[in-house]
Each structure stands twice: as structure tokens, then as C-alpha cells.
Amino acid sequence: MTTTLITGGTVVTATGRSEADVLVDGETIAAVLAPGSVLLGSDLRSSVDTVVDATGKYVIPGGIDAHTHMELPFGGTNASDTFETGTRAAAWGGTTTIIDFAVQRYGERVQDGLAAWHEKAAGNCAIDYGFHQIIGGVDADSLTAMDSLVDEGISSFKLFMAYPGVFYSDDAQILRAMQKAADTGLLTMMHAENGPAIDVLAEQLVAQGKTDPYYHGIARAWQMEEEATHRAIMLAHLTGAPLYVVHVSAKQAVAQLAAARDAGQNVFGETCPQYLYLSLEEQLGAPGFEGAKWVCSTPLRSREEGHQHSMWQALRTNDLQMVSTDHCPFCMKGQKDLGVGDFRKIPNGIGSVEHRMDLMYQGVVTGQITLERWVELTSTTPARMFGLHGRKGVIAPGADADIVVYDPAGHTSIGIDKTHHMNMDHSAWEGFEIDGHVDTVISRGKVVVDDGAYLGSKGDGRFLKRGLSQYLV
């Protein structure tokens, strides 16, 4: 068993910061020590195998990205990152755990979808990984299958109020699935957009010759998100099922979540970096077909309407609890370009798994969130929300040694020809200049990224059997 001592840094957790050394023994954190202290009478500095000097740097729990789609078959193609490329890119960016979505579609068996996801991921991941289960077809068989998910370590599942004919569930199906969730303790994750109405609007826009990527955002109007969010909250209330709304982008949807939370309901929401930084006007509305890079659902929202500002505010007030990426990368060539002349055919998704920690740190730099809140939003709450608390999301004795040394004085230039490890032919974050730098990444005790070098290997990451959510009241 190798031992590592991370010295001289400022250990930052969700609850505070302190000057401390972190001792790693094998795969776990052995101790968090006052600077210069000795353990069991021995001089640690001479007895450990590796010393990482974190002077002037932050020592934080590794990032947990609870919303990724490696290799997702979608829009007539597959998301371009495999578990191998996507998890390696995540590690580069200071993320040491992902929770990806196993897929079941109408007419398919949940067990088969889950087994297929295990097959894709096993032996290929750079970091630890868990799964949520997409239930794209709620029927008697899938409802029965939901009974065994918790035992499989899959304590959450996702339903879609959007994408009719693909993943869509109607209200009757949602009601039945939520009743099952209330019985089993599964956490219901919801893609809250009114898909049938959106499809009519999209068809009408295309018939009028409005085929550019920009109109993806017009068809998927905020009213469609607010309405579906409200409906999901009401169905959850009725059934007693806790609800977690994914990729929230409209300020009106946040207001629905906030009202339900104020009324005492177990309702939670995540947003993603794209909804904090990018907009309908600037990115989706880029000239020609360029906007296709930013076609995702829910869509980028209008900056004039102030959604981005509201997302930051909701992160501060805990109306939104987490930031995940919804990493779902597609190349422009051969993938996004399927939708030239018809925005409905552009595969939906943005690749960000590599940049989430850096992008969210900018919120600290600009004073929008505290250092502790940065850690909470990107690591500690994801662990608690999805049943990994104790093992992940903390710097504490006994926890997995998933640790990032982050240099606030460093700098990261994002761009396809710069720092870029995702399997994409473009970057949705091209030109972003980051104050801060991921210097060292330790995954279950192994240094996998250090000083600009990747030191890990394929298969380092293990499947995480997750417990029930530890965030519910």
C-alpha cells in the first residue's frame, strides 16, 4: 500500500477551510492533520512514499459529475465520448466520479439496458462510476424491474416528459413510476419539458423555413419547461415521491422548484455550466449552422430575459443544489451536421465533463459563490444526493482518497487546440480563459493527473454501488 502526504495546502470542504495536511494510505484518506504535526510519533515526511506540495493551493474532494451520457445512442448517432475517453477527460478536469445514464427504451427490458451499460463501462473507465437508470418505457415489466434497482446499486432513475417516440413518458406512466419510487426509495429524476407541445412548435417553425439551430431554442420555450416542472412537482407531491429535476435552465422553472421547496416538498434541481454562461442570442444564434454546437435540451436561454443571472442566484440560495454537466458530446462533422436544414435533426447535447470544476471555480473568482459552495455544488451534494456520502465528496478519514489540488494562481485556456481531451472536433467552451488550474488529481489513492501529465490507465475506475439518497429530509 502506498502512502501519500499532501502538504501545505488549504483543505476546502463544503463546511469550511483550514490549513491542513492530508495523509492517504492506499485507497483511502487516513488523516487530516494540522500542518507539521506528527502521527504516532513518526516523522511523516520521511516515511511516506510520495509528498505532494500543495503550498498556496486548494485541496478539495474530487468532483462528482452526476449527469453524463457516454456513448448515448441519440438522434441517429452515438455520443462521441466512450467511457474510456470521457472519463479520462473528466479526470483531467478534476472530476473523479461520474454517474452516467443506463438506457431502457419502450419495448426493451430494464435489465438488458443496465447490463449493456455495465458492458460498455467495465474495464474502460479512468475514474469511478455509477449509473442512474433511464426508464424510456414505463410498462408492467419495467415497473417490476424497478423493484431490484436499489439492490443493484442504482438508486435513481430518469423519466422524460420530452422526446415523444424516443424516451417520452405520459402523465399516466409518470404517475405509476413515481408510485413505485415512493415504495422503493428510488429518486425520480425528471427531464421536465412538454415534449408533445414542443414538437408541434418545431414542426410549425420548420414549415415556415425557420430551420437554423436558433429555432431549437424558440420551439423549446421557457413556458414548456415551467409547465412540465410544475406538472412533475404536482405528480411527485401526490405520490409522495422525492423529485430531482435535471438540467434546469428557465428562471420560471426555478421559481416552481423554490415554491415547492418552501412548501416543504422533497424537490431538488440541478443546473449545468451552459445555463450559467451561454445564451440563446450569443451561442445558439451564432451565424449559419455554428449554433448547432450548442443545441441541447433544455435549450440555452435568453440573456435579455436574465435566466443565467437567476441560475447563479438559485445556486446561492439553494433553490438549486447541484451543478452537473449533462455531458453529451457530438462532433460537428458527421453528427451535428445531420441537422443542416432542419434543427430537429441536430443531435442534442454539449460536451463539458472536462471543464465543470474550472467553470464553476469562476463563480468563486467573480464572487458569485463561496469556495465552500463550489465544493458543495460540484462534489459534496452530488455524493449525498445520490447515495455516495462517506465514500465520496468529502476530505475525511475513511473516505476514498479522491482529491484534487487546485491552483488558484494557475491559468487554463480552453480550446480545441489547447487543453482538450474530450472526443470532439470542437469545444463548446472555445476561448474561455480560466483563472485557476487543476494541478494534481488523485483517484482512490492513485495520482492520475500531475503537472500536465496523465498517469492513470484504462480500467482504474470501478463501478460504484450507490445507496439511497442521503439528502432527503
Ligand code: URP
Ligand atoms: O441535450 C441533451 N440534454 N442531451 C442529453 C439527453 C438529455 O436529455 O439529458
Ligand code: ZN
Ligand atoms: Zn434530459
Ligand code: ZN
Ligand atoms: Zn442528460
Ligand code: ZN
Ligand atoms: Zn498549475
